[in-house]
Amino acid sequence: xxxxxxxxxxxxxxxxxxxxxxxxxxxxxxxxxxxxxxxxxxxxxxxxxxxxxxxxxxxxxxxxxxxxxxxxxxxxxxxxxxxxxxxxxxxxxxxxxxxxxxxxxxxxxxxxxxxxxxxxxxxxxxxxxxxxxxxxxxxxxxxxxxxxxxxxxxxxxxxxxxxxxxxxxxxxxxxxxxxxxxxxxxxxxxxxxxxxxxxxxxxxxxxxxxxxxxxxxxxxxxxxxxxxxxxxxxxxxxxxxxxxxxxxxxxxxxxxxxxxxxxxxxxxxxxxxxxxxxxxxxxxxxxxxxxxxxxxxxxxxxxxxxxxxxxxxxxxxxxxxxxxxxxxxxxxxxxxxxxxxxxxxxx
Ligand SMILES: NC(=O)C1=CN([C@@H]2O[C@H](COP(=O)(O)OP(=O)(O)OC[C@H]3O[C@@H](n4cnc5c(N)ncnc54)[C@H](O)[C@@H]3O)[C@@H](O)[C@H]2O)C=CC1
Ligand SMILES: CC(=O)[C@](C)(O)C(=O)O
Ligand SMILES: [Mg+2]
Ligand SMILES: [Mg+2]
Numbered sequence: 598x599x600x601x602x603x604x605x606x607x608x609x610x611x612x613x614x615x616x617x618x619x620x621x622x623x624x625x626x627x628x629x630x631x632x633x634x635x636x637x638x639x640x641x642x643x644x645x646x647x648x649x650x651x652x653x654x655x656x657x658x659x660x661x662x663x664x665x666x667x668x669x670x671x672x673x674x675x676x677x678x679x680x681x682x683x684x685x686x687x688x689x690x691x692x693x694x695x696x697x698x699x700x701x702x703x704x705x706x707x708x709x710x711x712x713x714x715x716x717x718x719x720x721x722x723x724x725x726x727x728x729x730x731x732x733x734x735x736x737x738x739x740x741x742x743x744x745x746x747x748x749x750x751x752x753x754x755x756x757x758x759x760x761x762x763x764x765x766x767x768x769x770x771x772x773x774x775x776x777x778x779x780x781x782x783x784x785x786x787x788x789x790x791x792x793x794x795x796x797x798x799x800x801x802x803x804x805x806x807x808x809x810x811x812x813x814x815x816x817x818x819x820x821x822x823x824x825x826x827x828x829x830x831x832x833x834x835x836x837x838x839x840x841x842x843x844x845x846x847x848x849x850x851x852x853x854x855x856x857x858x859x860x861x862x863x864x865x866x867x868x869x870x871x872x873x874x875x876x877x878x879x880x881x882x883x884x885x886x887x888x889x890x891x892x893x894x895x896x897x898x899x900x901x902x903x904x905x906x907x908x909x910x911x912x913x914x915x916x917x918x919x920x921x922x923x924x925x926x927x928x929x930x931x932x933x934x935x936x937x938x939x940x941x942x943x944x
Pocket of ligand 4 (some may be wrong): 599804808
C-alpha cells in the first residue's frame with residue numbers, strides 16, 4: 598500500500614498502479630460474482646465488472662428493474678437470474694439491496710452462504726446494526742465491504758469516461774485467509790479509482806453523517822435558507838437561484854474540485870474573497886452544533902432505527918416520492934428547472 602500524507606496525517610491507500618486490473622482479474626478468475634439487487638449500486642458495479650472482464654451474474658426479482666437489467670444486456674438464464682438462483686450460483690455474493698430490504702432477504706441469503714463463499718456489502722449498515730437487522734453471517738464465510746464514495750450512477754459514468762470514484766474497503770470476517778485481497782480486487786473490479794481502508798463501523802458512521810450533512814441534507818438546508826432571504830428582499834427567482842445554486846454547481850464547485858477552496862477563492866474577485874473569508878467562520882459557528890447533534894444521532898443509532906423503520910414500511914417508495922415532489926415543486930427548484938433549460942449545451 599502506498600503511504601501518503603493527508604494534511605499531516607500518514608495514511609495508506611491502494612491505487613490502481615499498485616493493484617492493477619489484471620491482478621484483480623487473475624485473483625478472482627475462478628469466482629462467480631453474483632450482484633443481488635439492481636437499483637443504483639447494482640447496475641454501476643455489475644456493468645463495470647462485466648466491462649472489466651469478470652465473471653458476473655445478476656439476481657433480481659421480476660419487475661421494472663429486471664427489465665432494466667435485460668435492457669442493459671444481462672441475459673435471462675445466462676447472466677440474469679432470480680435472486681435465489683443467483684445466490685446458488687454465486688461464490689461472491691454482492692448484497693446490493695437497499696439496507697432496509699437486506700433485512701427481509703437475509704434469511705434467504707443466509708441459506709446459500711456455504712463455506713468458502715464471500716459476502717460483500719457496499720455499506721457497513723447491515724453488519725454494524727446487526728442487533729436491528731438480524732444480519733449475522735456464518736463463521737466460515739468471508740465478509741468484506743467496498744463502498745464507492747458516490748452514487749452508483751456516478752460510479753458508472755466516471756468508469757465510462759475512463760475515470761474512477763474512490764471507495765473505502767474493509768474486512769469484517771476473514772475465514773479464508775485472503776478476504777482482504779478479495780476486497781481490494783473487488784474494489785478495483787467495480788471501477789474504483791483508488792481505495793482507502795476502514796472498518797464497517799467507521800464506514801457507516803461517516804457515511805450516514807456525510808449524506809445527512811454537507812453532501813445532501815445540509816446543502817439543501819443552506820440553499821433554501823439563502824434563497825428565501827433573497828426572495829424576501831425582493832430578488833427575482835432567477836436571480837436568487839443563480840446566486841444560490843447555479844453559479845455554485847456550474848462555475849465554482851468545479852474549481853474547488855480541481856484545486857481546493859483557496860484556489861477557487863483566488864479565482865474570484867478580491868471583493869468576494871474579502872467577504873467569503875469574513876463570513877465562513879460565522880457559518881461554521883452556526884452550523885457546528887447541528888453537525889454535533891447529527892453525529893450523536895448517528896452514534897446513538899437513532900438514524901439507523903429511523904432508516905430501518907421508515908424504509909421498511911410497505912408504502913415507503915410512495916412516501917419518499919411525495920417528499921421528493923415537495924422539493925421538486927418548490928419555487929427554488931422549479932426556478933432551477935428553467936435555469937437548467939437555458940444552459941447553451943442543452944439546446
Ligand atoms: N445508492 C447509491 O449509490 C449507494 C448505495 N450504497 C449502498 O449500496 C447498497 C445498495 O443500495 P442501492 O443501490 O441504493 O439500493 P436500491 O434502493 O436502489 O435497491 C436495490 C434493489 O433492491 C431491490 N429490492 C428492494 N426491496 C426488495 C425486497 N424486499 N426483495 C427483493 N429485492 C428488493 C430493488 O428491486 C432494487 O433492485 C446499500 O447498502 C446502500 O447503502 C453505497 C453507496 C452509494
Ligand atoms: C451516494 C452515497 O455514497 C450515499 C450518499 O452515501 C448513499 O447513497 O447512501
Ligand atoms: Mg456514501
Ligand atoms: Mg450512504
